[in-house]
Amino acid sequence: MSDAIALIEPIPLPVEALGGGQSVRHAKKLKRMTMDKLQIALTIVAGLAAAPAMAGAPPFEGRWSGGPASCALPFHITAKTYAAPGAPPSPVAKVEHSRGWWRIELKDGYSVTLMDVKPRSMTWHSPESGDTFDLTRCP
Structure with missing residues (x-):
């Protein structure tokens, strides 16, 4: 410097x-x-x-319930892995962030979009299936 x-x-x-x-x-x-x-x-x-591109964990990281998920079988999302309810974790290939949304692309090409991410809630969307779910953070 x-x-x-x-x-x-x-x-x-x-x-x-x-x-x-x-x-x-x-x-x-x-x-x-x-x-x-x-x-x-x-x-x-x-x-x-x-400075690092992302200080700390991204706000979407954690366990989430809503749609087909419950806190017993949640969506489990980190910057490195993504797991749908009851499924094993899949490696994340890329995380993109823009105003109001995050896009998570898995190594197999599947992607999800996370919108309006707040500390206790967010909206999950699959461009592939068209499904959209309101999720809440599990304790």
């Missing part, structure tokens, strides 16, 4: 760019403020780039 900031060299700011009535002191102050803002922005960007 500090290496990225160290590579920044001051950008010359011609006094003429400020217009006729501005002083050299004002130009230097403006240049210093611009460099400070640039360093802050680069620090933030470097921190975001270093």
Whole structure:
């Protein structure tokens, strides 16, 4: 992170760019403020780039009841495996997230979409079968 900031060299700011009535002191102050803002922005960007894509478990992880599932035989979903009620876990090939939904694609090509994911509820949808279920988190 500090290496990225160290590579920044001051950008010359011609006094003429400020217009006729501005002083050299004002130009230097403006240049210093611009460099400070640039360093802050680069620090933030470097921190975001270093942060993991997903801090902690995704909000859909857990055991869920609803539709054909109960808490005795739930949907069990993690970022790495997916298990329908009573079925063995299947490996997840890809997890996609966009505004308001998550798409989980299994290695066999089957996918489900999880919408309106909240701490205690979500909507499960299978594009393949067309089924849609309101799920609640199991304790």
